[in-house]
Amino acid sequence: MTTSLRRFALAAALMASAATAAAQAQVASLALDPLFADNAVLQRDRPVVVSGTAGPSERITVRLGDSSVSAKADAAGRWRATLPAHPAGGDFVLAVSAGPARAASAKGLTFGDVWLCSGQSNMELPVRSSLNSDIEIAGSANADLRLLIIPHAANPVAQPRFASSVSWAAASPASVAGFSGACYFMARDLQKRFGVPMGLIQSSWGGSNIEAWISGDALAKLDSHADAIALNALYARDPAAAQGQLAERWQAWWHSGAGAGSSPWTDEGGLAWQSAPTPLRDWKTWDVPALTNYNGMVWFDQKFDLTPAQASQAATLDLGAIDEIDQSWVNGKPIGNSFGWATERSYALSAGTLRAGANRIALNIYSAWGLGGLFGPADRIALRLADGTRIPLGNGWRYALPKASMGAPPAAPWYAIGGETGLYNAMIAPIGGYAIKGAAWYQGESNTGNAGEYATLLDTLKTSWRTQFGATTPFLIIQLPNYGDVVTKPVTSGWASVREAQRLSTERDPRAALAVTIDLGDAAELHPQNKQAVGLRLARAARSLVYGEAIPPSGPQLAAAMRRGDTVAVSIKNVTGALAVRSAAGPIAFELCGATDASCRFADARLSNGDVVLTGPDVASATRVRYCWGDAPLCNLYDAAALPVGPFGAAIER
Numbered sequence: 001m002t003t004s005l006r007r008f009a010l011a012a013a014l015m016a017s018a019a020t021a022a023a024q025a026q027v028a029s030l031a032l033d034p035l036f037a038d039n040a041v042l043q044r045d046r047p048v049v050v051s052g053t054a055g056p057s058e059r060i061t062v063r064l065g066d067s068s069v070s071a072k073a074d075a076a077g078r079w080r081a082t083l084p085a086h087p088a089g090g091d092f093v094l095a096v097s098a099g100p101a102r103a104a105s106a107k108g109l110t111f112g113d114v115w116l117c118s119g120q121s122n123m124e125l126p127v128r129s130s131l132n133s134d135i136e137i138a139g140s141a142n143a144d145l146r147l148l149i150i151p152h153a154a155n156p157v158a159q160p161r162f163a164s165s166v167s168w169a170a171a172s173p174a175s176v177a178g179f180s181g182a183c184y185f186m187a188r189d190l191q192k193r194f195g196v197p198m199g200l201i202q203s204s205w206g207g208s209n210i211e212a213w214i215s216g217d218a219l220a221k222l223d224s225h226a227d228a229i230a231l232n233a234l235y236a237r238d239p240a241a242a243q244g245q246l247a248e249r250w251q252a253w254w255h256s257g258a259g260a261g262s263s264p265w266t267d268e269g270g271l272a273w274q275s276a277p278t279p280l281r282d283w284k285t286w287d288v289p290a291l292t293n294y295n296g297m298v299w300f301d302q303k304f305d306l307t308p309a310q311a312s313q314a315a316t317l318d319l320g321a322i323d324e325i326d327q328s329w330v331n332g333k334p335i336g337n338s339f340g341w342a343t344e345r346s347y348a349l350s351a352g353t354l355r356a357g358a359n360r361i362a363l364n365i366y367s368a369w370g371l372g373g374l375f376g377p378a379d380r381i382a383l384r385l386a387d388g389t390r391i392p393l394g395n396g397w398r399y400a401l402p403k404a405s406m407g408a409p410p411a412a413p414w415y416a417i418g419g420e421t422g423l424y425n426a427m428i429a430p431i432g433g434y435a436i437k438g439a440a441w442y443q444g445e446s447n448t449g450n451a452g453e454y455a456t457l458l459d460t461l462k463t464s465w466r467t468q469f470g471a472t473t474p475f476l477i478i479q480l481p482n483y484g485d486v487v488t489k490p491v492t493s494g495w496a497s498v499r500e501a502q503r504l505s506t507e508r509d510p511r512a513a514l515a516v517t518i519d520l521g522d523a524a525e526l527h528p529q530n531k532q533a534v535g536l537r538l539a540r541a542a543r544s545l546v547y548g549e550a551i552p553p554s555g556p557q558l559a560a561a562m563r564r565g566d567t568v569a570v571s572i573k574n575v576t577g578a579l580a581v582r583s584a585a586g587p588i589a590f591e592l593c594g595a596t597d598a599s600c601r602f603a604d605a606r607l608s609n610g611d612v613v614l615t616g617p618d619v620a621s622a623t624r625v626r627y628c629w630g631d632a633p634l635c636n637l638y639d640a641a642a643l644p645v646g647p648f649g650a651a652i653e654r
Helices: 003-029 133-138 181-194 223-237 239-258 422-431 445-469 494-507 531-545
Strands: 041-043 048-053 059-064 067-072 078-083 089-097 103-119 142-149 169-171 198-204 296-306 315-330 333-349 357-367 373-385 390-392 398-400 438-442 475-478 512-515 557-564 567-573 590-593 604-608 611-615 624-627 648-651
Touching (some): 048 059, 048 089, 142 181, 181 438, 239 315, 239 333
Parallel strands (some): 475 512
Antiparallel strands (some): 296 398, 590 624
């Protein structure tokens, strides 16, 4: 064969190989998006927007029942197609094809109402942890109630797909046991009442704050979050640079509280260092009185020596399990900041971080509740050098307490549940344009420390999700229940302030309704088990807001507080029947206040012609009224539908 023929043959072979690879890539990429899967529920009475992947610029055909439509993928291989609306019911096959040999499909689809249920642990609490769970689970089989759980994941950038696979399952003992109780019991009631299939998408994560569930574009419009979103974007491009910027902010924060002369990451920082007990474990178990019930931060350090050959290498520092936030340094150089409950940490050390001779690790560990500290075990803490040498570092740690309370340190926006936008990016954005009837939101416990911003953040979350799911998307907001300190006198309360923020955000939103749960909690239990009652109140809110029933969505609510002579009259709206008190001669938990929380005093109250009339020596100076305020207040005012008057705070009108 001549040289030219050989070259031609080689070129032809390469072209054929490339064509085969391209064809194989196209075959592999033809798919429906994950929610369009076997047994899915599609939103009834609304055009069906179907999406998926194909080869770049490939022509495809989408069929659903007797309808079909053609579409073309974009240069990245993404496509969308719109099919006609369908009424409730049916048993459909959804298929996409690009020729006789290229097809994908989902079978057993039905039309009904699709609900997205999201929030933190009380939304995530499964049916198996609810009241009478054995009975509830045993009787759960229902082919017209279908469930899907989105896997936990976080990402600094909005993702087109979920981190792992998802699937729809009809309600059964196997699928219901681990599904959100509040969401399931809501939908079960709605399905019984309206007789249409229900599709439930659970996207929740215990301990998460609201900021983690809001899109970056929406959060960036809030001045208080713009810097965090910018830092998150940097983290997506260059994690090391972002960690460096966070460390600078962290160190500046420390100096602002402890003084510019205190830098425990480079020296002893003026702290009283002591030997840490072995084995390492939760600091509350150390038999150190100052730490027995301590929530806050503790410094740890460890020193070790290296030879010049060892110090010249890159390395990985394994720190074992830490709870819950660490900011870590080696030789004064920040190496990482991460969050996790008793989760292991490993940080890469670039060449030049280590030194010949003495080296020092410094850790600041912050725990807001529960366990706290450097857990080890000792054999999990070590320095691994690039040449494979492993240097154990599990013993010989010291600890020191800050001289004064420093509060919570700056948080990294890339934390999964405590950061900014990461859960939206990984657990909401990939839902794409999948049509939903509405969203149920059960969250706020993790934001009780910054309750003053919660109303704005809740408004922003609703705007963010409505950008994705439609401008008129209904929201059902579950108001926080009673939990924590029992009220014995008027107090400042983060829990009460979040409840008020939830009320105000809902009050000004005609496409939102509040489910009041102030009587459904447990002062001693963060996760009350009576999720059946929560679900029924959610269903009631939906029946009013979404399905058009002529019932108050939330039960009795504040209408106005008016000065009337030497009394204050509080009028209540949305009352079914008449108001009535329980276990007392009159209403309790009403307060009259001036400008500050310290000025609040309990008021005498009585019912008069449907109003609550407040009297007492503080009426003349009062400018505000509060009802059912505090972490775990006792509230005794109900209507004939057995719904409590919801907590509120309001200015007194003249």
